[in-house]
Amino acid sequence: xxxxxxxxxxxxxxxxxxxxxxxxxxxxxxxxxxxxxxxxxxxxxxxxxxxxxxxxxxxxxxxxxxxxxxxxxxxxxxxxxxx
Numbered sequence: 001x002x003x004x005x006x007x008x009x010x011x012x013x014x015x016x017x018x019x020x021x022x023x024x025x026x027x028x029x030x031x032x033x034x035x036x037x038x039x040x041x042x043x044x045x046x047x048x049x050x051x052x053x054x055x056x057x058x059x060x061x062x063x064x065x066x067x068x069x070x071x072x073x074x075x076x077x078x079x080x081x082x083x
Contacts, residue, residue, distance in 0.1 A: 014043040015042070015043040016043070016074070016078060017042050019079075020037065020074075020075045020078075021050070023067070035055070038052065049066050050067060052064065
């Protein structure tokens with residue numbers, strides 16, 4: 001029954017470039033709890049992967065990650081960026 005319910009649920013909306021995203025708690029690495037993440041590209045509709053980066057690390061070189069759509073959720077908040 002659970003599998004049938006999962007299949008009948010519509011997929012989450014695709015994450016857009018410059019959208020603030022939240023990494024789900026089970027996927028956070030130690031020390032990342034207070035980082036704010038942004039999508040660097042639109043989410044791929046086929047693989048559901050998205051490239052993200054933290055905004056507030058204080059690091060000179062900002063890390064980027066490509067994560068599966070099951071690891072993050074979009075917030076709907078889009079940061080204005082230059083084209």
